[in-house]
Amino acid sequence: MTAHSVQPGCASRVLFEDVTGAYVNFALGLRFEDIPPDVVQIAKEQLVATIGSCLGGSNMPGARTIREAVSIFGEGGTATLFGARELRPAPSAALYNSATAQVIDWDDFVIISHSGAAVIPTAFAAAETGGASGRELIAAVVIGNEINARTSRAIQKGAYVGNSMPNHQVETPLVAARLLGLDELQTRRAVAHSTFLAMESCPIGWTGDSKLLANGLPALWGIVSAALAKAGLVGYPHPVEHPAGYLSTVSEVVDSSELMRGLGSEWHTRTLNTKFHPSCAYNLPAIECALAIRERAGAPDPARIKRIVVHGPSVLLYVASRFQALEPDVYAQIADGRMTHVALCFDAAYPVIASLVYGEMSWRQYLKEAVLGASVSALRDRVEFKTDIDMHKAYYASYSYGARVEVELEDGGCFVEERRQFLGARDRPFDHAVKFRAGAEGILAPAQTEEALCALRALEKIENVRELGALLRPALVQP
Amino acid sequence: MRFSLREEFEQFAERWGRHRGALVTKRLEGCLHRYVVCSIPGGESCLLFLERERASVRDVSPETIPHASIVMAEQDWRAVLSGRLHLMSIVLAGRAPFPKDQRRVIMQLSMLLQTAVLAEAAA
Numbered sequence: 001m002t003a004h005s006v007q008p009g010c011a012s013r014v015l016f017e018d019v020t021g022a023y024v025n026f027a028l029g030l031r032f033e034d035i036p037p038d039v040v041q042i043a044k045e046q047l048v049a050t051i052g053s054c055l056g057g058s059n060m061p062g063a064r065t066i067r068e069a070v071s072i073f074g075e076g077g078t079a080t081l082f083g084a085r086e087l088r089p090a091p092s093a094a095l096y097n098s099a100t101a102q103v104i105d106w107d108d109f110v111i112i113s114h115s116g117a118a119v120i121p122t123a124f125a126a127a128e129t130g131g132a133s134g135r136e137l138i139a140a141v142v143i144g145n146e147i148n149a150r151t152s153r154a155i156q157k158g159a160y161v162g163n164s165m166p167n168h169q170v171e172t173p174l175v176a177a178r179l180l181g182l183d184e185l186q187t188r189r190a191v192a193h194s195t196f197l198a199m200e201s202c203p204i205g206w207t208g209d210s211k212l213l214a215n216g217l218p219a220l221w222g223i224v225s226a227a228l229a230k231a232g233l234v235g236y237p238h239p240v241e242h243p244a245g246y247l248s249t250v251s252e253v254v255d256s257s258e259l260m261r262g263l264g265s266e267w268h269t270r271t272l273n274t275k276f277h278p279s280c281a282y283n284l285p286a287i288e289c290a291l292a293i294r295e296r297a298g299a300p301d302p303a304r305i306k307r308i309v310v311h312g313p314s315v316l317l318y319v320a321s322r323f324q325a326l327e328p329d330v331y332a333q334i335a336d337g338r339m340t341h342v343a344l345c346f347d348a349a350y351p352v353i354a355s356l357v358y359g360e361m362s363w364r365q366y367l368k369e370a371v372l373g374a375s376v377s378a379l380r381d382r383v384e385f386k387t388d389i390d391m392h393k394a395y396y397a398s399y400s401y402g403a404r405v406e407v408e409l410e411d412g413g414c415f416v417e418e419r420r421q422f423l424g425a426r427d428r429p430f431d432h433a434v435k436f437r438a439g440a441e442g443i444l445a446p447a448q449t450e451e452a453l454c455a456l457r458a459l460e461k462i463e464n465v466r467e468l469g470a471l472l473r474p475a476l477v478q479p
Numbered sequence: 480m481r482f483s484l485r486e487e488f489e490q491f492a493e494r495w496g497r498h499r500g501a502l503v504t505k506r507l508e509g510c511l512h513r514y515v516v517c518s519i520p521g522g523e524s525c526l527l528f529l530e531r532e533r534a535s536v537r538d539v540s541p542e543t544i545p546h547a548s549i550v551m552a553e554q555d556w557r558a559v560l561s562g563r564l565h566l567m568s569i570v571l572a573g574r575a576p577f578p579k580d581q582r583r584v585i586m587q588l589s590m591l592l593q594t595a596v597l598a599e600a601a602a
Contacts, residue, residue, distance in 0.1 A: 156506055159583040204571055252583045253509070314502070314594040321564045321593065325555070325572035385562075387598035389501055396504035 172222020192235025
């Protein structure tokens with residue numbers, strides 16, 4: 001904070017630093033050449049994985065609904081809906097791509113905030129609209145990650161956790177402003193417009209497809225806010241840091257010291273965690289455990305299973321019980337259409353059971369027929385959760401996501417697997433091409449998939465992102 | 480089976496003390512040193528005060544101005560204090576209020592309460 005001193009006869013000085021200004025300077029001033037090579041590489045791989053998520057997510061019913069609905073914003077345009085043939089206006093594409101990135105919660109996060117599903121849809125749509133180069137797209141993705149990480153750290157002691165954190169309205173207009181050619185004043189105003197109506201998600205809304213708007217609306221609105229600012233709409237110049245500004249509106253506690261710490265020198269993009277399996281990150285190690293047990297034990301006979309005990313940190317327990325008191329239960333409400341599979345992305349028991357039963361955890365396991373399958377139903381009441389104190393401490397100390405799954409059989413046998421960090425975490429990476437190909441299966445032809453993957457991995461050589469967009473629109477006719 | 484909210488919370492307080500602060504992290508400190516009234520509509524109520532290494536359960540006095548009030552039916556308290564559900568489960572089921580000025584306390588208490596109940600007590 002700026003030092004506060006009062007001299008007789010003088011008004012008090014304001015109690016905040018110009019964080020918005022620092023963010024604007026960073027967003028507009030960062031040169032591609034100034035980004036460390038490993039950070040550039042991570043950003044490119046983040047694009048590979050996120051677009052893979054979008055392609056895979058486009059298989060889901062909610063995705064198809066949004067694709068149809070965004071036509072209300074107009075048809076034609078400059079921006080790609082990943083996996084679809086049509087072009088749409090940039091805000092539409094940002095909304096759609098953000099929604100598909102998260103429809104099965106198959107996205108990523110930097111520090112503790114879900115970055116890719118807000119930053120990449122915004123950046124790609126703005127880049128196509130502005131005719132930006134691949135280097136500019138990479139820089140914009142890094143900018144989004146860096147801002148997102150810092151605002152999330154500033155509000156992490158408030159009520160919100162994970163993807164519920166309402167911080168994306170800061171990074172999306174900065175990303176859009178960079179790619180749409182706004183100047184400093186316009187960019188500052190873009191942040192003002194974007195953050196004016198603070199978007200906090202309703203917790204109960206996470207039981208349905210509304211949840212796809214958690215990053216989607218900030219992505220859409222970041223681009224619109226940039227357009228409003230570029231046209232001259234005036235907004236307050238200190239929206240992020242003001243005591244009556246955005247962060248104070250959304251969070252009970254704001255640690256301002258985190259907002260500019262290491263900006264431009266400490267690269268939080270390096271903390272990127274990318275999910276190999278689609279589910280809330282707190283569930284991921286338990287999913288791996290269940291898949292490993294399935295591989296060892298074969299397809300389970302529910303009649304032989306006495307109980308399934310899952311051990312983990314508090315955050316795992318939180319998602320395990322979140323929707324378990326609903327009446328009728330979540331499954332009944334999914335069956336009758338009041339809720340969707342999204343609720344089960346944030347339920348710990350379902351992905352464990354689905355992994356055991358189906359031997360995989362993909363978008364297919366979130367389809368209604370899989371959710372309501374007989375073997376799943378038989379096992380739903382046999383899952384218990386317990387705290388593992390070491391895993392609990394490790395999560396908060398070093399963002400280690402642990403779980404241990406024990407499948408106890410009626411005959412006394414027991415299968416146990418444990419993971420101390422999920423596959424795809426920053427310290428347990430995987431080749432994102434695997435995810436891209438998995439997501440593209442059935443959406444892009446194999447040859448096109450490989451061509452798009454190569455182009456993404458050589459992104460800095462692309463002069464206009466629209467060339468890349470064309471590769472992400474399938475040549476085949478989609479139903 | 481007879482249920483006493485006060486007795487259940489007193490048992491929780493003993494369990495909490497045995498963990499000797501192991502479960503508290505900086506991101507979950509928001510519910511510490513806060514007065515939380517826990518009650519059953521038309522029934523029992525008690526005042527929970529959670530500190531890092533101890534918890535105390537007291538009577539609710541007319542002068543008490545709590546930081547949060549958690550009101551739910553006995554069956555929901557049974558589920559929460561067994562660890563099968565947490566406070567937010569009941570809120571999301573629409574059976575407990577979630578005022579905005581109390582949400583941080585309720586959210587963080589929800590996590591700590593369940594985590595403590597489902598943990599094996601420290602040796």
